[in-house]
Amino acid sequence: MSQQEAVPAGFDGQSVLGEEDRALVEGVLAHALRPLAKAITLIESSRPDHQRRAEAVLQALLPHTGRALRLGISGVPGVGKSTFIEALGLYLVERGHRVAVLAVDPSSSVSGGSILGDKTRMERLSRDPRAFIRPSPSAGSLGGVAEKTRETMLVCEAAGFDVVIVETVGVGQSETAVANMTDMFVLLQLPNAGDDLQGIKKGIMELADLIVINKADADPAAAMRAKAQLETALHMLRPPHPDWRVPVLLVSALKGEGLDRFWETVLAFRDTMQKNGALAEKRRHQALAWMWERIDAELKRRFRQHPAVRTMLPAIERDVESGRLAPVVAARCLLDASQTISQ
């Protein structure tokens, strides 16, 4: 391990910005889209020098962040997420908002991006200058993807976007990551939920502040049944906040029906959570949790990359699995080894 200064440059905001990055910051603050895209590319880079530069840019932009409404949206494939987000985005830009759409895609590290990989999915919205759509980064772990999305969200806020939508697909752990970086988490459901309630099985429904039954026009009777079922299921779950009862709304994104009601509900949620102080508390908590998540991930990464640990790990794991080595003894061996000086 290398020796470093105890308090590196960049702490307390006195970031060392190069000429080029200073121009980037000014461009973002002037709401220009090219510098915004360049700043995000810098953030997404895994090169250590890029990461340092990205952190300085982020720190310089930080005073201009935090004013957007951060909306997480999830739902299983086929629920009509793209149609819903495009309809919502167009609805909002026509009312004077500037809308950024980001994605956390748990499958992107494998498939190279299955959601938002193709901008043509939201063709009208992506052509609108008041909207900004950023596909999911195509590589990296879920944690890594989510983490870059968090920083991208801040940069979008500094670039004047007042609604940031973070989309994810309703499978796996990405929902928790998105719920942990947004103010409000919306779960899209299909009207033919039947008794196979998507979401509740995977613990996703507990994260929802609002549930939307999309494509409600296709079979209104089925949509009403699904609404009743979802309300019963919600009744059994702990609400996200004592001041908020999770509503179930019927929407047809394709026909633009129910968007008024949806947006009113989002604003009502924000107002409630602002008045009782829960939103500010949530964001403080999210910021600290994000810092610790980064630290824990890096501690684990360093540990696993330590030469002595890498050498010993395969045999130790084998012995623990086969019951020849007590887990606590194995942990001690590896921890002791990780404290040897590597070079």
Place this chain on the structure above:
Amino acid sequence: MSQQEAVPAGFDGQSVLGEEDRALVEGVLAHALRPLAKAITLIESSRPDHQRRAEAVLQALLPHTGRALRLGISGVPGVGKSTFIEALGLYLVERGHRVAVLAVDPSSSVSGGSILGDKTRMERLSRDPRAFIRPSPSAGSLGGVAEKTRETMLVCEAAGFDVVIVETVGVGQSETAVANMTDMFVLLQLPNAGDDLQGIKKGIMELADLIVINKADADPAAAMRAKAQLETALHMLRPPHPDWRVPVLLVSALKGEGLDRFWETVLAFRDTMQKNGALAEKRRHQALAWMWERIDAELKRRFRQHPAVRTMLPAIERDVESGRLAPVVAARCLLDASQTISQ
């Protein structure tokens, strides 16, 4: 950080046992209760020299562990856990089993032990020489308590107990810890569940391999209604394993009714999971997860205790919470500081 040997003594089972500890190991293997209690006390000690000795003892006992059925039991206060466990314990010892009862108590670090703190709670069972009841350690974090319980479980197995019951109280995160160290997780419920289904709200029901409605004799009609409700709720949850449908059983521990059926179901679960290989796989996974849990906890502890981190942390956390410092920049500052040489 100190320099250590890469592969310390104790790895590959060549533990350095002192005279006294060798006697302890022999005593435990001879199924003597005094050495068992002394070994557990050693394990529960937080003194570093005791921990090293405990690890050597554990490693020496390891080849004699793993043959018990490990049963986790949880339920909210008032559900009749003590009565149930005592009835089950007496039922089992009368049928030739040796039963150990351990506890993971999330409140014990605050209150000094609220469950199993008082052995008189299970007076008959605690007087039986074929049973061994160990109260929850009265101090330490949840992780710490759970971790000692895991090791205590192994020592009990080496001492010939073939059923180990790990009890916890149905609040907080201790259920996950107990489910992660046992073969089967049983959730006790009250017959008057009403529509306030205990468990499902807290995500505990998802952990259950078996649900027991205790005190079913008090109001049989209510118990049947609760059974139907629980079965509906289970239908919405993902089953713990595709080969196992979670049963809901009616029991009256006080009258000893339903214990036969309960034990048959436990054995049926074990047989199913043994035949399909899921039990062996679960234990391998649990052992590895336990090792990594220990490592992660220790990495975090070392990080937070690093002098430079301790000095910087309060100001950095304040700045992150107030939005003056980007979480990713804060993480970098602290990580850099943690790599300085401390003394």
